[in-house]
Amino acid sequence: MFEIVKLINEKPNADLIYTDEDKIDENDIHSVPHFKPDWSPDSLLSRNYLGHVSIFKTNQLKEIGGFRVGFEGSQDHDLLLRYTEKYTNIYHIPEILYHWRIHEYSVASSEGAKPYAYRAAQTAITEAMERRGYKADIGFLDGFVGYTVRLEIKKPR
Helix, strand or coil: CHHHHHHHHHCCCCCEEEEEEEEECCCCCEEEEECCCCCCHHHHHHCCCCCCCEEECHHHHHHHCCCCCCCCCCHHHHHHHHHHHHCCCEEEEEEEEEEEECCCCCCCCCHHHCCHHHHHHHHHHHHHHHHCCCCEEEEECCCCCCCCEEEEECCCC
16 A cells, blocks of 8 residues: 555556566465556557556546446456546556455456356447547457457547
């Protein structure tokens, strides 16, 4: 929390703050560090790389409508896409400040734990492209970990 509060004090204009993370198993063994890039809106279109520990302003979350029904499994990606279309003061703290617990019902243990999340992500990205004035065909690339998107963009409307 110290690092987050420190950044808020240094950058009071921050709309969104995110951190790096890793995974932790039932034996308290840490693995799979996720060192995230600094803010990249193009990368967010293909995957929710922000993951956990994302700090928002409550009034701004309310303004965009918060989480939406129908995006379960990818509700955070949908929220981030809509939020970052409007709010652009985004900061990355390049430190592992979150440890994602691995258990059998979590995507942290297996991508097969929540297959519906991929369809929700496909809808979230499709709608984001439509809001931006593009028609896009969203598909998934075989053989990649996580949902990596094949994005075919048509001429802007």
